[in-house]
Amino acid sequence: MKSIALLAGLLIVAAILGSAAVDAGAAASQNINTHGATCKNYNAAQALDIDYLSYGVRNVSTGSRPVICSVERHPVTGATQAFYVDGTNSAGQATVCTLTSYNYSGVYQSSVSFSESIANYDHYATLPTIGYYDYVSLVCTLPPSGLGTLRGVVALDS
């Protein structure tokens, strides 16, 4: 009985250590989703033009308006990093976005832009160059009158 209890104890310790290692590995390889409702008006005077939803952010003014989103990311070691930007457009509308990276001292590094006019987009974009400690933002110009919604952005691990 004693040996069984001892063996059980050792197995539990091994399981604890093993699961800790697995968790560490999983954390290092997970993408990060940022919800569109965390985005803000890009220009100070347009705060009231931006409306927030449980599924994203939209522009309720009669003209196009830009919003800026913080893009959370792991400090990945690759030379580039890819992202998915998700949203919707009503018929005839388009959303134009730019992902931009700045380094830890505020120096511009690179950006990538795209325009989407399809109803449900899931756009894949890669920054040309990015550093381990860089910060990334997403600026999207949203169509007027709530005719487009930015759902969010996903930073992929690389």
Added chain:
Amino acid sequence: MKNSRLLLCSALAAGSLVLVCALVLGSRNQDSSRPSTTGVSVDRAGAPAAASTDMTRMRTQVAVLQAQVAGLRDQVAAGPAPTADQAAAEVVVSDADRRAEGDRRQAAYIAGIEAAFAREVVDPGWSPAISKRVWAAIDGIDVMRGATRGVECRATSCRVEVQDDGSGALSKGLPLFAQQFADALPRMAGQVVRDESGPTGMVLYLMGPDQAPGPTQTASKN
């Protein structure tokens, strides 16, 4: 290093706790597997004596285990552990290396773009039209209109020189400027221009779409 030691100590502490619990539970199971003395004819004189012996043996085992765990803990503590200053220095060196590596990588990337741009021969069917479009975009953004010093488009990319007064206005205008070329020149990279007084401006390169494989070959959300 510090983290791994903490992990090891935690594991030892957790292990000792688990072992003690397992032994206690095991002994309880042993006790409960025995027939109850209530209402059962047993050797009443012998049963308490056996339980007392088991308890004594168990206490001895727990004490031995505790001593072993304490010994292991001492071994870990006596190892060549770095001082707090040394551990902090390791982290700083690692951060500095990463930052330096990032700076080198960015410089090499920009140097490659510059070299590629220098090799491009002006395409008369593309350059004038795209130059006109770039200037039109610049004129549409106040901060860019005042800051731009030159635009040169060759065969597939454009080089734009801009002044930066350090107010943040240029950075504010860059994403909206880049959006004007989302279809034809979606990628942009920049390099700071400096003189003796510090940063004075930027050289921006507007480039065509990335030729790398699409998302189905390179990455997944899942």
